[in-house]
Amino acid sequence: RADKPAIDDARALARGAARLLADLGVAAIAEFTLPSGRRADLAGLGRKGEMVIVEIKSGPADFRADAKYPGYFDWCDRFYFAVSSRFPAAILPESCGLIIADPFGGAVVRESPLQPLAPARRKALTLRFARCAAERSLRAL
């Protein structure tokens, strides 16, 4: 109904956003636990090693309950929120990238500022990402 708050399927949005990232050359995994203990909905590595984090928001309440999102900035070069087209995008901070997604893909509506990771942190994060992704792919072996 039009008067009910819109709540999207976060998992479906994550799939669409991951497909978008793949189209952009960024290989992503879901639910990547950062050294801080927080879990990123999507984390990806670009061809040159750029680390990208995408946080999925299923609706305005989901965003308003998240005071900690600036903590992600410390662990990536670019940070995006990903929401559906019915999400009121104006409430999202302009300092973050914005992806509009559906279950099958998406588009970068606002590019993220680039805040390059320090080399030692990039190295440690890339290794962590690699080992996490490999552990998941192994389950299919």
Added chain:
Amino acid sequence: RADKPAIDDARALARGAARLLADLGVAAIAEFTLPSGRRADLAGLGRKGEMVIVEIKSGPADFRADAKYPGYFDWCDRFYFAVSSRFPAAILPESCGLIIADPFGGAVVRESPLQPLAPARRKALTLRFARCAAERSLRAL
């Protein structure tokens, strides 16, 4: 039959060897294509970023047909052959590590010499590995 050459199921041995690597803290993926174009049966990353390559040999003929295995030494810190317990291990070069595997696990029978990768190559290989592993884990999303 005892007089027939023993041929093992390479895929099953790969699974057992990958489980052994996991027990040793090495997160592995199967069929990792190296920058040289050759594909490693198993490649893994240890906790400190050590790159390990394991080549599965299903039988003596499989080993004798492989003149190119020294090419792997350029892309890892440690290199192992993995074979079943009925493989005549004496024909394998002593300069390589040796894993005896079955479909459910295995053991390192001979440790591999350590030949550390140059830092730039390690960095590029780790990124390549991370992106490859992520692309596979994405299929499950």
